[in-house]
Amino acid sequence: MSAPVVVAIDGPAGSGKSSVSKAAARQLGFAYLDTGAAYRAVAWHVLNQGVDPAVEQAVVESLDEFGYVISTDPDDYYVHVNEQDITDAIRETRITDVVSKVAKVPVVRQYLSDLFRHIMATTDKPGIIAEGRDITTVVAPDAQARILLTASEEARMTRRSAELPQHSQDQTASALRARDAADSRVSDFMTAADGVVTVDSTDLDYAQTIDAVVGVIRSRMS
Numbered sequence: 001m002s003a004p005v006v007v008a009i010d011g012p013a014g015s016g017k018s019s020v021s022k023a024a025a026r027q028l029g030f031a032y033l034d035t036g037a038a039y040r041a042v043a044w045h046v047l048n049q050g051v052d053p054a055v056e057q058a059v060v061e062s063l064d065e066f067g068y069v070i071s072t073d074p075d076d077y078y079v080h081v082n083e084q085d086i087t088d089a090i091r092e093t094r095i096t097d098v099v100s101k102v103a104k105v106p107v108v109r110q111y112l113s114d115l116f117r118h119i120m121a122t123t124d125k126p127g128i129i130a131e132g133r134d135i136t137t138v139v140a141p142d143a144q145a146r147i148l149l150t151a152s153e154e155a156r157m158t159r160r161s162a163e164l165p166q167h168s169q170d171q172t173a174s175a176l177r178a179r180d181a182a183d184s185r186v187s188d189f190m191t192a193a194d195g196v197v198t199v200d201s202t203d204l205d206y207a208q209t210i211d212a213v214v215g216v217i218r219s220r221m222s
């Protein structure tokens with residue numbers, strides 16, 4: 001069997017990485033890997049164990065008990081830790097607020113990056129789309145298609161606010177800015193590295209963005 005096509009997509013919070021990657025994977029019959037979900041799962045696990053996410057050594061030790069399973073089927077998506085379904089729990093604000101603290105721990109990054117590479121290499125689908133912050137640059141710099149999915153800060157805030165009507169727009173905007181600022185200290189997902197194609201969705205609707213991403217992937221496969 002030939003090696004799967006690997007597609008790497010990075011971008012800032014709210015740029016559409018998860019929703020667009022999942023839809024593109026469905027269209028192409030590919031697997032879908034949400035790497036942010038893994039960092040969120042570590043954050044959930046750390047809090048669940050009563051560990052302070054700011055204490056690096058304790059976060060690293062918590063990985064010993066981290067029984068992580070993620071689905072890569074875009075039509076049947078779930079995240080489990082130690083057999084508990086945390087698919088929805090990892091989207092809670094209490095997780096989003098601390099995830100950058102665990103994501104900056106080098107041992108956590110190495111542990112998860114190895115796991116991502118293993119999942120990519122062993123997919124039974126003809127290809128896999130992995131999205132996150134450092135997939136084009138660190139996790140899979142040799143991917144067949146590498147995309148930076150961006151949108152203006154204003155567009156990203158508007159989209160995220162629509163998902164969180166219970167929060168004020170100011171609250172949502174400052175949380176998103178703070179997370180991008182913290183994550184930017186670890187990975188560069190605001191500028192495209194050499195060979196990475198930028199798709200700017202600021203003036204595209206959701207369907208147009210999926211078409212643009214699928215178009216880039218198909219162009220790299222032919």
Ligand SMILES: Nc1ncnc2c1ncn2[C@@H]1O[C@H](COP(=O)(O)OP(=O)(O)OP(=O)(O)O)[C@@H](O)[C@H]1O
Nearest residue numbers: 013014015016017018019020159201204205206209
């Ligand atoms: N081009 C677009 N036009 C309008 N809405 C969009 C577009 N792309 C994505 N969206 C919507 O924007 C919201 C944010 O998208 P999504 O959650 O996929 O972003 P993300 O980059 O994965 O964010 P995060 O990194 O914070 O998890 C979703 O509600 C999604 O449906």
Ligand SMILES: Nc1ccn([C@@H]2O[C@H](COP(=O)(O)O)[C@@H](O)[C@H]2O)c(=O)n1
Nearest residue numbers: 035036037039099100103132133134183
């Ligand atoms: N490759 C990645 C992916 C994610 N992160 C960290 O996880 C957080 C959650 O990611 P979402 O895409 O689900 O919003 C993100 O804020 C980063 O802290 C990462 O470091 N590298």
